[in-house]
Amino acid sequence: MNGFQLARPGRRWRPVIALIAIAVTCFPGLALASAPLQAVATVGMVGDVVAQVGGQCVEVTTLMGPGVDPHLYRASAGDLRVLQRAEVVFYAGHSLEGRLGEVLDRFGATRPVVAVSEEAVPPSLLLEAEAPYAVDPHVWMDVSLWTRTVDVVRDALAEIQPACAQEFELRAAAYKEQLAALDRWIQDSVASLPRERRVLVTAHDAFHYYGRAYGLEVVAIQGISTEDEAGLADIRAVTDLVVQRGVPAIFVESSINPRNIEAVQAAAKDRGSPVSIGGELFSDALGHAGTWQGTYIGMLVHNTRAIVEGLGGKPAPWPLELADWVKAWGLEDL
Ligand SMILES: [Zn+2]
Structure with missing residues (x-):
């Protein structure tokens, strides 16, 4: 051969x-x-x-x-x-x-x-x-x-x-x-949010599969491609939504410049609707190798915790099937 x-x-x-x-x-x-x-x-x-x-x-x-x-x-x-x-x-x-x-x-x-x-x-x-x-x-x-x-x-x-x-x-x-246990854990964690709070505002359009799978409305300043700059109109439209819906937190992404999300935060504040940055989400890249966020499971755990806590919910208890993963990274008390 x-x-x-x-x-x-x-x-x-x-x-x-x-x-x-x-x-x-x-x-x-x-x-x-x-x-x-x-x-x-x-x-x-x-x-x-x-x-x-x-x-x-x-x-x-x-x-x-x-x-x-x-x-x-x-x-x-x-x-x-x-x-x-x-x-x-x-x-x-x-x-x-x-x-x-x-x-x-x-x-x-x-x-x-x-x-x-x-x-x-x-x-x-x-x-x-x-x-x-x-x-x-x-x-x-x-x-x-x-x-x-x-x-x-x-x-x-x-x-x-x-x-x-x-x-x-x-x-x-x-x-x-x-992964099956992770999927159920995300469902359970997002379910802790009241329905009107299930709005996820991010920098670019990376979270539509997440929104469809776990029941969140997803709004992004930029489209899927990050090649084009977001315009003032995009920032204004997202700010309108944040103000009208009283969204408590919006999210920056680890692989995207945070300036657009920060611009929405500043504009919402000017209009009397302070909104917090609910943390940095991993959208298109994992975290650092050798950390739990540097794994695929960790990426989804990190994002879900940030989203659920930022919007006022409570992450579900760890599932039994993730016990080894949780122990390996020392996250029992997270
Ligand atoms: Zn992307």
Whole structure:
């Protein structure tokens, strides 16, 4: 298949090879630990799914770190070198990655390049969006939708690294159980808000899947693309809504300049309707690696806590299925 044949080992090497064979059979982790599959992901939300499913069998490099806006991202020379070394590449798709998506297409000729969101979510479940987007790419904001990417990642990894297929299967199943619990926890937490308080005002249009899944009306100053500047008219329209509805808190995003949200806050104050900034939400990038906000579960937990507390509700108690995650990050008393 690879165009070369294995030479028969000389007599001198046969005992060594036999020992390796025994070691690999008895301790499969031994052989795999030495050469994990090299995977590259674009955004942290995708990279975390690959890491959760891949475990020790896969080494994941994520191109976009905390605070990076994928809509505006351009691949660097360093990214191209990382992509050259990749054995498999995962990205979200639906044009989330902007120009980088075109670069990834080129790499698809020489290795598997998987658009997890495009493969996982049937078109009927996607939200429409304004041009140049055909659909809204922020699928990870609905945990039940994003959970579908776990199977896509599992199957892609198993095909490339069949020796780890069983491990991928087990890890994917365990992760999906956690995500199902996370989905219910968000439902329960948002349900603590009185109906008239379920209005989420953010900087850009990243939260429509969240709003649809968990029952919040979503209003953003900027559209999906962050490429165009928001105008005064956009700021005035959002301020009108905040004042008329008495919205108690509005939210900045980690990957977006906070000035538009701050302008709404100042304008609302001038009109006698003080509104607080309910914290920074992670919309298109995870938090820092090595912190709980640097995980996909943590992203949704952080956002939900900020939204629910900012709007005057109370987050639900931790579900049992997230006990290990909560303990691992020391969040029992959060
Ligand atoms: Zn976005």
